[in-house]
Amino acid sequence: MTHPPTFADPEIAGLLRENKQRLLDDWSREVALCLRGSLEPEEIREDLAELLQAMIAAMDEGADETTTGELRALLEELSRRRARQDFRPSETATSVFAIKDVVRALLGPAPAYETLERFFGFSRFVDELALITYDSYVNAREQVIIDQAEQLLELSTPVVKLWEGVVAVPLVGTLDSARTQVVMEKMLQTLVETGSEYAVIDITGVSAVDTQVAQHLIKTVAAARLMGAECVISGIRPQIAHTIVTLGIEFSDIVTKASLADALAYALRRSGVEIVRLPEETQ
């Protein structure tokens, strides 16, 4: 919902303005009740006073896009603040809904049919306002999830140095395109920074590989080769090897080793380091 809610009824706006204090008292009490005392009454009152003022402005004569926009911004801000204070979205929405009861009480026991019609219009307006708080709550939550996913992405891709000139990237978990992309960039950057000529991508902890991920791996190896480094992929589990072959992915010119140890041994041998076991008498 992008457009701000519109509802112009100067008469109800006037009614609200006249009974502002009583409204605020009743509304705050209702909201305090539904939030079960987890917020200070003064804080609730302050929030609601602001909100009521903005609602009156948005319904009054001369209401335009600025006043409705302000109301919307206020609701979004309120929802975000409540979300941070760990309130559920329904609690925030109920706070807004509570004004219906309060206004209904203002109209007396037997309002005229015309007044009731007006009240229904107002009620719809309040519904829209409550929906705004719900929407912005969801948006705020989604932002949190996106941020966390990004942090997780960076956390989960360490590049470790195994030997002078040999770095390793142990991959754990599920590989998706975004993650493979991050791994690829980080690994290539490390190759430049450390001047390493060999990189080992260890996928022992990877549960599944699809065509896209395999494509990314192949691209990473090609990019490393362009930069003057060699990539070895190690720890391909039997199921994954099976998948890769079944999918018909060409891995032929990429060096693959069964374990990280084999890959390290290969990289060392290629860079001219030989590992020998000392004769027993010298130990």
Place this chain on the structure above:
Amino acid sequence: MTTRVPILKVGHILLVSIQVDLDDQAVMALQEDLSERIVATGARGVIIDITAVEFVDSFIGRMLSTIAGISRMLDAETVVVGMQPAVAITLVELGLTLDGIRTALDLEKGMRLLSAAGTDPASGKRAEA
């Protein structure tokens, strides 16, 4: 006036360091200059240093291939050194894997690669020839 990329001679290796963005004319001029210099000096190896190159397009990618092709015809081996990760990724995305070109992480490793391949920078004689 087009920019001319300087070609430096180190032993029997020609060193081309690309520092600025090259336009088409500069690339053509470089290819011409380089082939003339290879013949004139009898160089055994060409090192193209692209450490300073941050952006590439398919044109630059093809330029590298062409230079390598020309050098090979003139019996000199080409090594591209110092490619940045972003450049490498772009080239791969473009589908240019620069087959037939040798690569090294930096100039030093590139020189070592050429000498290991038998192009001794000091004497210019091929080990196996």
